[in-house]
Amino acid sequence: MNAPHRLRLDSAALVTNWRALAALSGPAACGAAIKADGYGLGAVEVARRLAHAGCHDFFVATWAEAEALAPLGLPVAVLHGVREEDMAAAREGFAWPVLNTELQVARWRAAGGGRCDVMVDTGMSRLGVSAAAVSDSTLDGLEIGTLMSHLASADEDSPLNARQLAAFTALKGHHSAKRMSLANSAAIGIGRDYAFDLVRPGLALYGGVPRAELAGTVRQVVTPEAQILQRRRLQPGDVIGYNALFTAERPTEVAILNLGYADGYWRGFSQRGAARHGDARLPVLGRVSMDLTAIAVDAAPDLAEGDWVAIDYALPEAAALSGMSQYELLTGLGKRFDRVWVG
Numbered sequence: 001m002n003a004p005h006r007l008r009l010d011s012a013a014l015v016t017n018w019r020a021l022a023a024l025s026g027p028a029a030c031g032a033a034i035k036a037d038g039y040g041l042g043a044v045e046v047a048r049r050l051a052h053a054g055c056h057d058f059f060v061a062t063w064a065e066a067e068a069l070a071p072l073g074l075p076v077a078v079l080h081g082v083r084e085e086d087m088a089a090a091r092e093g094f095a096w097p098v099l100n101t102e103l104q105v106a107r108w109r110a111a112g113g114g115r116c117d118v119m120v121d122t123g124m125s126r127l128g129v130s131a132a133a134v135s136d137s138t139l140d141g142l143e144i145g146t147l148m149s150h151l152a153s154a155d156e157d158s159p160l161n162a163r164q165l166a167a168f169t170a171l172k173g174h175h176s177a178k179r180m181s182l183a184n185s186a187a188i189g190i191g192r193d194y195a196f197d198l199v200r201p202g203l204a205l206y207g208g209v210p211r212a213e214l215a216g217t218v219r220q221v222v223t224p225e226a227q228i229l230q231r232r233r234l235q236p237g238d239v240i241g242y243n244a245l246f247t248a249e250r251p252t253e254v255a256i257l258n259l260g261y262a263d264g265y266w267r268g269f270s271q272r273g274a275a276r277h278g279d280a281r282l283p284v285l286g287r288v289s290m291d292l293t294a295i296a297v298d299a300a301p302d303l304a305e306g307d308w309v310a311i312d313y314a315l316p317e318a319a320a321l322s323g324m325s326q327y328e329l330l331t332g333l334g335k336r337f338d339r340v341w342v343g
């Protein structure tokens with residue numbers, strides 16, 4: 001643990017976000033989507049903290065992700081279901097599949113069944129069996145914990161939301177699942193109607209704000225920090241970085257950070273992002289490189305080689321600046337960071 005850059009991960013904010021999303025969902029249970037290694041934070045550490053707070057429903061994408069969590073002994077559902085290649089892992093019992101296709105349903109039943117969830121497509125046309133398959137005999141004999149569906153446009157005020165809600169509501173009474181689940185983070189922001197028995201937030205747990213209604217509720221969890229590799233002074237006319245995007249108009253104090261697009265600090269932050277030292281805002285100068293980024297440090301005369309700065313990474317603002325989605329800003333955070341939990 002001595003990389004020249006690290007992610008400061010706020011345990012209290014993660015748990016507070018989960019509790020707030022649970023409260024917004026009324027009596028519905030609140031789960032956690034921890035696929036893509038907990039959206040880049042580290043799935044094991046996220047799951048451990050949320051389980052301690054009372055979360056009983058975890059969602060990953062693949063069996064490899066489920067296997068990495070197996071030592072924790074938590075209830076984990078695998079959103080992509082079961083391929084033939086997954087059956088050996090699936091029969092071990094450390095997780096169960098969310099069946100998405102009629103072939104997956106048949107495969108699971110032929111292997112002896114057992115606990116599963118089922119995804120139904122209500123209009124996104126991504127994963128899931130048809131609504132018709134829910135009410136005919138397709139799912140007969142399955143031991144279904146949760147019947148779920150997923151919204152295409154929950155982060156917008158689209159008529160598709162009400163249409164998908166109606167299609168999902170119409171399945172009530174036509175299935176044997178113990179619970180129904182529709183809402184991701186954004187749908188929790190739309191309203192209680194979308195909560196059903198279980199909500200499945202991901203993004204908002206980690207500080208993402210997919211809808212304005214959640215803006216006052218969600219706290220920032222992730223702050224990248226980087227160490228200064230070199231400090232230098234530019235003279236008027238000096239340029240900096242690839243393609244010399246920045247030219248100094250006056251003497252300018254510069255620090256070169258151990259951070260770049262290979263870490264997920266994307267080129268969209270070139271000339272737009274910023275770091276912080278106390279109250280001082282230290283703007284990015286020139287182009288972000290693979291492993292290095294330059295910032296202006298005129299406002300921080302005490303900063304020297306080896307010192308650390310925090311990177312501005314409030315997700316809605318960082319997404320607007322960089323042109324990346326809040327999801328990409330989280331899941332792109334690279335392997336080189338030390339991940340340091342505080343709070």
Ligand SMILES: *Cc1c(COP(=O)(O)O)cnc(C)c1O
Pocket residue numbers: 033035079150183184185186200201202203204
């Ligand atoms: C990823 C995912 C979620 C979580 O979505 P967020 O927008 O990150 O809250 C919920 N349900 C399913 C099926 C998903 O794939």
